[in-house]
Amino acid sequence: xxxxxxxxxxxARRRAAGLLVQPRxxxxxPRWMRAGLAAVRRARAATVGTLTLDSYTRxxxxxxxxxxxxxxxxLNGYPLVTHGPDTTRxxxxxxxxxxxxVQVRHGSPLPDDIIAALVxxxxxxxxxxxxxxxxxxxxxxxxxxxxxxxRSCERFAELRDRGVEPHLESFGGCMMGxxxxxxxxxxxxxxxxxxxxxxxxxxxxxxxxxxxxxxxxEEAVAALRSLATAFLPDDTDWHIxxxxxxxxxxxxxxxxxxxxxAAAELxxxxxxxxxxxxxxxxxxxxxxxEENVEALEFAGAAAxxxxxxxxxxxxxxxxxxxxxxxxxxxxxxxxxxxxxGQALVRAFAKGYLDVPYCLHSDNHGRARxxxxxxxxxxxxxxxxxxxxxxxxxxxxxxxxxxELLSALSYVxxxxxxxxxxxxxxxxxxxxDAGTTAADLRQA
Amino acid sequence: xxxxxxxxxxxxxxxxxxxxxxxxxxxxxxxxxLQLLLEEMGHRVINLGACVPDELLVRECSAIRPDLVVIxxxxxxxxxxxxxxxxxxxxxxxxxDTPVVIGGKLGITGGAEADGMARRLVSAGFSAVFQDDxxxxxxxxxxxxxxxxxxxxxxxxx
Ligand code: B12
Numbered sequence: 001x002x003x004x005x006x007x008x009x010x011x012a013r014r015r016a017a018g019l020l021v022q023p024r025x026x027x028x029x030p031r032w033m034r035a036g037l038a039a040v041r042r043a044r045a046a047t048v049g050t051l052t053l054d055s056y057t058r059x060x061x062x063x064x065x066x067x068x069x070x071x072x073x074x075l076n077g078y079p080l081v082t083h084g085p086d087t088t089r090x091x092x093x094x095x096x097x098x099x100x101x102v103q104v105r106h107g108s109p110l111p112d113d114i115i116a117a118l119v120x121x122x123x124x125x126x127x128x129x130x131x132x133x134x135x136x137x138x139x140x141x142x143x144x145x146x147x148x149x150x151r152s153c154e155r156f157a158e159l160r161d162r163g164v165e166p167h168l169e170s171f172g173g174c175m176m177g178x179x180x181x182x183x184x185x186x187x188x189x190x191x192x193x194x195x196x197x198x199x200x201x202x203x204x205x206x207x208x209x210x211x212x213x214x215x216x217x218e219e220a221v222a223a224l225r226s227l228a229t230a231f232l233p234d235d236t237d238w239h240i241x242x243x244x245x246x247x248x249x250x251x252x253x254x255x256x257x258x259x260x261x262a263a264a265e266l267x268x269x270x271x272x273x274x275x276x277x278x279x280x281x282x283x284x285x286x287x288x289x290e291e292n293v294e295a296l297e298f299a300g301a302a303a304x305x306x307x308x309x310x311x312x313x314x315x316x317x318x319x320x321x322x323x324x325x326x327x328x329x330x331x332x333x334x335x336x337x338x339x340x341g342q343a344l345v346r347a348f349a350k351g352y353l354d355v356p357y358c359l360h361s362d363n364h365g366r367a368r369x370x371x372x373x374x375x376x377x378x379x380x381x382x383x384x385x386x387x388x389x390x391x392x393x394x395x396x397x398x399x400x401x402x403e404l405l406s407a408l409s410y411v412x413x414x415x416x417x418x419x420x421x422x423x424x425x426x427x428x429x430x431x432d433a434g435t436t437a438a439d440l441r442q443a
Numbered sequence: 444x445x446x447x448x449x450x451x452x453x454x455x456x457x458x459x460x461x462x463x464x465x466x467x468x469x470x471x472x473x474x475x476x477l478q479l480l481l482e483e484m485g486h487r488v489i490n491l492g493a494c495v496p497d498e499l500l501v502r503e504c505s506a507i508r509p510d511l512v513v514i515x516x517x518x519x520x521x522x523x524x525x526x527x528x529x530x531x532x533x534x535x536x537x538x539x540d541t542p543v544v545i546g547g548k549l550g551i552t553g554g555a556e557a558d559g560m561a562r563r564l565v566s567a568g569f570s571a572v573f574q575d576d577x578x579x580x581x582x583x584x585x586x587x588x589x590x591x592x593x594x595x596x597x598x599x600x601x
Binding site: 075138139177286 | 480518524
């Protein structure tokens, strides 16, 4: 295996520097993008840089991206393909380097242009997957996305011929951001990892997005680790990346930071390598450079504080069946076809995988998640997935708009409330351990 | 990606609502929520889902001839995508007079220039623009106001 590649030394850096924290940052103006990357590099935390791409690039609408740039209309991300390799090299020059890897995050079911553009610009790390960048992101048929991702992975893997080890992260641990119980998230990210390996990649990360309950999330990340160990071939260099909550986010500054702190703690307790952060602006607009830096430093400090605490007793987290459920899904899918890409397409056609509330026409759309009385995310209905009864799935009932909105707002509501309460007393348990300057300022 | 009703039945005086995102926007929780809400009010909803190309929307709108088109978008490109889309709907005889509203997070600045944006979108042809903090149930009031429509251009022969 080649030794160069910006994500190749990540595990060693994690051991030396602590949890790696990374933003979802992207601006259409190259000067801002460069300033943002420089600020992330300088931040007082072990950071990884990000180029988050805009929505036009994600759907290959390069004309509109170009017109928006010409009109000076700011986009929701960096238009990598439209800016071209010279501009991107200038954005990265002197910032990206051995101590500071930069990853491209996008959300494109047909990633060929993006992979070609990032390789030409001298980048070697990105994110995605045939399922996770198709079903929640597009109306492209799953079969087409799978074929495109297969070709793009193979092309990306050719970087190795030049002595560079390319890195690909599966977004499978996110699926719709909310309301998808952990077993399915784990199964999809492991299956995408297998797909990446099958198409030539050897440096891979698997993801898990924080959900509604810390203990459940701990069990889930442990399950992900054991299943990745069991299923990924031995020549895979893999790590786990945790995403700070990806659903409807708290509106208060304090509430947003409480969710971020819990995500940093989850990442440390479960031995994750990286954490993707969210900022207090998440609920309403694209965050500024300063807000990104604040979130990174806050998460880094929260992770460092958690690392000094006694490591959790594994017995503390009871086994509620998440690992068994995920394994059952993975095995059922792999049994459908010797090629994992085709197996995935068949699995969705048969409803063996079914993402709750996903409108994509290749998704059965019969599965439903709900948040139980204790705040855990569970199956109300599993549709045709072969997992009925392992962690739930027998609570079928009709969900109306207000019940749906209430479930989507659970994390927002509980954390905003906690933050407002601690503002009153200033002594809340939630805020005293590891409180940083940032939340004292807010309190 | 035409969707079946998620839940409720159509009321006798229910309207037909075409619900859609814009071409660059993949967010769908907003669409799922609005579909349920409109169905609970007794309306029939056709939900076109994520990343709807302008041409598809114009085609569906011409074929279905809905009482109302609701555009919901939150990715911050709604100002650009909405303005382009409404231009296309207004230049087609069959969709020229269809009421079309837009709402969600229409820019990336958290509503900093909301008023100017709303004015531009209305002058581009939207019947109403709802800001991010608007009560979604206001769509119901808008639909009710269609019962006493202001005189409008005659619709081209169907
Ligand atoms: C979940 C989520 C996702 C999921 C979406 C999955 C899916 N298929 O839906 C994933 C992870 C895939 C995702 C991806 C992206 N996202 Co997103 N996402 C969110 C998030 C966290 C929650 C949205 C949600 O589920 N809301 C629940 C629904 C029910 O509520 P709502 O959407 O807010 O809509 C309400 C109102 O706006 C109103 N409403 C909406 N439409 C209409 C229409 C009318 C007529 C009326 C009256 C009312 C109305 O009614 C709703 C109920 O109150 C928000 C931030 C947040 N809110 O916390 C970001 C957010 C919307 N995403 C954002 C962005 C930019 C993206 C990306 C481009 C990635 C990026 N650069 O960060 C991609 C999108 C790719 C694309 N092609 O568009 C930005 C938009 C920025 C802006 N507008 O300023 C936000 C605000 C996050 C942020 N601060 O950066 N996202």
